[in-house]
Amino acid sequence: MPQKVRIALDAMGGDDGASVVIPGAAISLSRHSNSEFLIFGDQAKIEPELAKHPALQKVSKIIHTDVAVSGDDKPSQALRRGRKTSSMWLAIDAVKKGEADVAVSAGNTGALMAMGRLNLRTLPGIDRPALAAVWPTLRGDSVVLDLGASIGGDAQHLVALAVMGSAMASVLFNLPRPTVGLLNIGEEEVKGHEEIREAAELLRAMNSPQLHYIGFVEGNGIGEGRADVIVSEGFTGNVALKAAEGTARQMFAFLREAITSSWLARIGYLFARGAFRKLRDKLDPNKSNGAVLLGLKGVVVKSHGGTNAEGFAYAVDVGYDMARNDLLTKINQMLHRDGSALVQAPTAQEAVS
Template sequence: MPQKVRIALDAMGGDAGASVVIPGAAISLSRHPDTEFLLFGDQASIDAQLSRHPAMKAVSRVFHTDVAVRMDDKPSQALRRGRKTSSMWLAIDAVKKGDADVAISAGNTGALMAMARFNLHMLPGIDRPAIAAVWPTARGDSVVLDLGATIGGDGHHLMRLAVMGSAMASVLFDRERPTVGLLNIGVEEVKGGEEIREAAELLRAMNLPQLEYVGFVEGDGIGKGVADVIVTEGFSGNIALKTAEGTARQISEFLRSAMGQTWRSRIGYLFARNAFRLLRDKLDPNKSNGGVLLGLRGIVVKSHGGTDSEGFAYAVDVGYEMVHYDLLTKINQMLNREGSALAPTAQEAVS
């Protein structure tokens, strides 16, 4: 592991750009002082923010570009317009060149995935990247993937997600053999689409040494923490993520409204405010911000585009931890260990 963790930031990504990215990185720097930053974007905007954060300025290098990927750009448009000149591309390219250990962006998800895949390429045996994130549960944390990198996939694709997710869980949670479940509409073996049942058969038949397959998991099982890793394809994974985030905000609003309705509830809040503060922290989606694009020959982290500086700081924390715990090497080791199982099928090789 390098002496310093070098983080490349797309300073123009997200809804607010540098006004969130720089303060967020400064918060993360206070938690991880062994960090250096490469900042890509409009120099005037970046410098204006760095002037307010001298500690951040001292460990940062700025690379000017006036090209930024728009949040509504299609991936193909972003590649044509922003390839080799946009702040997003340059941050990813810094990882490819070895100038940075991880790239982080709050920008357009589709563009980030397309650029990362085009520039860094995929690991052997992996055909598509997946977004994996740590999901707070009643029993601790779980890794959930794919949260929206790609849509659909057959049983072999889901099996590969299980292997990569278990690698991430083994590193983050110190599990020798993480438990893995497949998200489905029921726990019965006859339920779900053909691809989910195929993935279940593959995982049972292979009995991989680096993970323990525990079966199908319904939506409410994610929050219960019934498995260390929950696997699904990107369409349903993204819906699950956005639903959970919306529900968390809804519960927070309900509590805030209920606590102010009567004088008894206000008094009760005074006695229980520490407990409510802990609950609010648990329900805060910003504290689970930062999805890792797994399957690439480099580490890329996606932050929510609409997050605030505190939320972006958590995404930077995720990037730091991925490098600090040498996640990419661990994933490579697990993929190589089961290379035959991950090899593309004849049909996939033709396509």
């Protein structure tokens, strides 16, 4: 039997807390029977939900705390009120102590980032963590980062993002050498900020056997699946994510309006229901839920706060895959290939001289 994967859950995070977290964990357990769970939160709220799922109950342990991070808390407020006592902090702390292999939370993103960074610290050579998630495309799925963990970044930061994103893609998609593109306003080498152009030169100079840099990718190239990994600093990445989510909702609204516009359209919909159902499933954000905080000395997964149980299960699945396939070791190997840190690559001038 495969080695157990121990998963720490923040049962109080997200819009619905334990009522989504517990059934979501049960769904994930049905797909990964070698999972075990440490569940942090209010025992009085967790136990009734856990009783509905006997299989999950057998492999779970509740650690009680009635302190929860609010979705409205600023990171500084969350650290003052919830450091060392909140369900979010305790789930992360279980990873630090080696009691769990991964922590999963649907709670406040800023607070999760701050607590993860303060408690776990960052890997050598990484100055700031990044949010990386799976993005559905026309050619399959891609890993996109940073989706808003931090704003801005120099060329070395973008190179580090490329390395970490490649490690995640190799784990998720079983790719020995994922393709990597830098998100930019054009594909021409002269386009974009100086930091992006310098990062491109560094990635070309690396000639890494574990990632294949293909050049700049424009915004429309994300959905086209131009690369296995798309790299951007957090501001641009978050704007791209929100624009894509808004476009998907707009498209469904237009489709709904068109389908109900006439009796003939309604009849046509009856014949095309299967196709519409497939489209809905493909674009369902719950089925690509689970962003990984890359760059920490431990695996932490962020779920959408408003997701349902099925969506939370996908976030737990992502955490399971990252832990089962030893994501941290892969990142470290790629960062320090041949004993030298990739993020300490030559400057752009040295790379082209």
